[in-house]
Amino acid sequence: MKHLFLILISLFAVSFSASAKDGDALKSLPVQDGGRIKPYDSFSREMLEIVYGKSKFEGRAATEIVLTWMLSPQAWHDKKIFEVRNHEVLTALNLPKEQRYFSGEELFAGDRFTLLRQELQSKRETKEKLNPYFQALQRLENQYFVFQEIASGRMLKVLPPKEGDTWLSIADLEPAFQEKFMNITKSFVINIGNVAKGESTEQSAKDLDKSVLDFQDAARAQNPALYNVDSRIKAEVHYNNFHPFRWAYIFYFLAFIGLLLVWTLRKESLMKGVWVLMALGFILHTYGFGLRMYIMERAPVSNMYETVVWVSWGTIVFAAILELIYKFRLILVAGTLVAAFGLVIADFAPAVLDPSLQPLEPVLRSNYWLTIHVMTITISYAAFFLAFGLGDIGLYYYLRGEQKHQEQIKGIVTGIYRAIQIGVAFLAPGIILGGIWADYSWGRFWGWDPKETWALIALLGYLAVLHARYAGMLKHFGMVVTSIVAFSLVIMAWYGVNFVLGAGLHSYGFGAGGVEYVSAFVAAHILLVIYVSVIRSGKRKLSS
């Protein structure tokens, strides 16, 4: 146990010292973008993600890449840096469909792109909903825009104005500030030159830091009130570097492995270690959550990414509570597995689950009801997610043999039943709280909005399960099956309303993405359920 705490402490230490490394001051340069002040580190990551779909290019950090767009745009002319995934768009551009990354030359040089832009513009004028093709076109246009604006120096806004609140971009700086910024770019070029040549960067990195700090001092003097963002910027750079949620799922996964060892080797003594690993993951998870909260000054449950993180957190809490009550290891197995899965998905699908920190839509602003209602509803999804994980393990036991594993199946069904009860106990009041919020804010308790309606449908689904169980319509196998099938309703309420239906008051431009993966996930589970049912009925016939 002591060892693990030491690991944790050194982890924190490493991450903090990493942010204080020479040459890293540039990361903390405040930039105004997307309606807030963020560190250049976040800005460059987000921009590279828009253009390239990833936060690194050929192993080089976004902070480097994005600055070189501005310093030598012509050098990027034929670099394959624009990601295009939509086949229809590629066909329209006469480009090969197998390819995913293209150079600006290939995409934007001909007049095809201009024609497509006009097509998009006329579609916008009719104000119809954009289908995936037009959404992809829109993304392409945005990629083009972002690259051009950064290259021209108009996008990177680094200097607070003397009056007003729109910051000045590099292109608009006065000569004195131009010069100061030139110093940054000069020492930046020397530094990456040294890196490329494999020479010592000790001095050049220090020079770079000095030029950045020099610029910052001058910028602060221009308007101290607007430039007073240091601690949040530092926290955000630390958040970006440290990546707390990645550590959290690593620990959850280790705990999961530990549980497998406890199970296969039958070594109860390992359980302590499992709890410690889980606790470490949980602390880091909570820490990351707290960091986001500190940076944005609000509860981080306003988009898909944030709710996935929050739900994973909830599954760990519920799994731990149920485990403490029932002392049944499989609940923890399901909990750690599902939480790790959720966090991994959040980490690896930035196109679908946007991890960037965004300001809120007007309707969501400054309202504690929002937080309470969203958190209550999504925490119920955590319980259903746990039931779903248990259902998967249940299927596994049915495949292994129902007779042999009666004990485990009973336990799993207890877990499922309890988890569903917990879920219902949160979801029903959550929906009611949503109604109270809607009434308080809009004078309307219930409006059949798709998001609230699907939350209700999910509730009805689980209520049907509980009542059917009570009526004896569902036996053990029925509970295992419904815990998996009913979770599709939660997926629809949680993800589908925004990404499949794309309608209603609750879908704030979340866009589309990943529909094929999510559908495949749901379909695969339903197929699995059918497969196991067929096998099971076959076995029953044989034995009878």
Place this chain on the structure above:
Amino acid sequence: MNKASAPQKNLIKTLNKPLASLKLAVFIIISLAVITAVGTFVEAKYDAYAAKKLVYDTWYMYAIMGLLVINLTAVMLDRWPWKKRHASFVLAHIGIIILLAGAYITAHHGLDGSMRVGIGESNNLVQVPETDLTVYTSFDGDRYSKTLEQEVDFFKKPPSSEKPFVVPTYEGQIKIVDYKKYVLPSRKVVPGEEGKAGAGVRFQLQNPNVNVVEWLVQKKPNALASQNFGPAQIFLGSAPIKGRGKNEIFLTPDKEGLQYVVFQKDSEKPLKKGFVKEGDVFDPGFKMALSFRVLRYLPAALEEWDLKDSDAPTPLTTSAIKIIFENKEHWVLLNDMVKLFTNNSVYLLTYGNRRIDIGFPIKLHKFEVARYQGTMRAAAYQSLVEVPKAGEHLISMNEPLKHNGLTIYQASFQEEQGQPVASIFSINHDPGRFLKYLGSLVISLGIVLLMWFKHLDFKVGKSRKHDGDNA
């Protein structure tokens, strides 16, 4: 217990049994889930109004809700006399009934509409989704009296040429023969009947920076029609003697063409006068070197609509009805009107959303949009309004004004050329509110207790025998 000693109660219980069955409950719950799920897909394809009309506000939805209430009542009757351990179950179920009762009262006696108030203006009329058909009749073309007002629901019951909706009038009848849910309208101007229709002119204003082509049509002869273009305002109608100190062009219809009078910003006296025919150009004499060209001139002109069908609604579509009067066809858009003439009388037919007087005016003093720093993205917006008795009040997102039993909520705003021009409020009155809150509270209490009482716990492997109710 006293089951054996009360045969009458037993009979009720026997009759009640099928209604109280859990299987029926499961069926109802699943039906509700399926119907509402369909509703969300209808909303995604069309809009909230269509979903309401086609799914949520239908006989089958009401039937399933009714069945739910019966089932909930029956199952509670079945458990009579209630014991302490029934508390959670009874509360959760009674709560649902109370909640539904509240929802029913709101649906039938509540108000849910929207109000647009221009900046500096005031309004006391709430527009609701229900549609009305109104006919006014006049025998002298001047004084109108309302001769018909009727609620119509063409969305659910569209008229057709086989089954038209007939409006009797003093002479003949107006037949409504078609209804389109979603059309994209564009205005067109056609020659009208002389003496009854006003004049129309299609003109072009042009200089190196400006190029505007527009129609101006008088609603009736000698009426004044106008259009503002920023640098100048164009009028069709008789010119005043003095200008108002603005850049204005007055065009007065004449037999073969138009008399024009130009006023300029810094003078009351006319700057220029003249006469133009179709095809002519003149220079109004403003400093910005504009030329004014008459593209088309109709001494009697009528505005009509060209309609393009659309499969689904967009912010630009509206609905429209087709009417036939004296063998002539007209399309009337929602919230628009049409004038119909015979030799002796004039009829004015309006088709539009009902407007309800809330009994007091809402005056909009100021409207402000706060944007996220350095962007055009709205962060918040708010209206400074004044209402009688309550005085001035700031309405912002999620901070509505509650006044006279109404909730006045900041819903959105209208913009023209990047500047807000009007605020849109949503106005609600919810008479079922108390019951909804009470129901919610009771349900929540029930759920909390559910965790307490053991009898609903599922015990692995134990035989489940509860009062014999799940036979």
